[in-house]
Amino acid sequence: MDRLKKREFIVGAIMLASGLGYMTLTSQIPHVKNQYGFVDASFVPYVLSLIMCLLGILQLATARNMAASETDQEARTDQRTVFKTIALIVAYVALLEPVGFLLSTVAYLVIQFTMLTPAAKKPNLPLYALIAVLTSGITYAIFRYAFDMVLPAGIFGF
Known part of the structure; x- marks a missing residue:
């Protein structure tokens, strides 16, 4: 694995791990019933953690498919x-x-x-x-x- 591909893989793994860690921390936020239904204090953090996980997965896929010619x-x-x-x-x-x-x-x-x-x-x-x-x-x-x-x-x- 060349240096650039390895670096891209590491970045993807860190992003995915960060997203999973953030999601774990978000799950500890107490849920409070409110007028907005499922939208509470944990809604935006869950969305952000899902985006972080998705970006990590995409980065890993990109690193895996990188051409050696870069x-x-x-x-x-x-x-x-x-x-x-x-x-x-x-x-x-x-x-x-x-x-x-x-x-x-x-x-x-x-x-x-x-x-x-x-x-x-x-x-x-x-x-x-x-x-x-x-x-x-x-x-x-x-x-x-x-x-x-x-x-x-x-x-x-x-």
């Missing part, structure tokens, strides 16, 4: 993309309050989509912008009207 240069490119993504998330969080959820989320998504577009392919900015606007708008509406939570308004002030 080079260290491709791995370094992936590492640079990870660091750029982390920097972009930090900028997003910093701008969320002053700029607002809608505008900062649209900008974040368009930049992230562009950054994740393969170098050999031209970014489809109109499509990226459409997806970002729809996703941000739907997310804002869900939080505002379904959950009755106000997200940062920023410069829009609504």
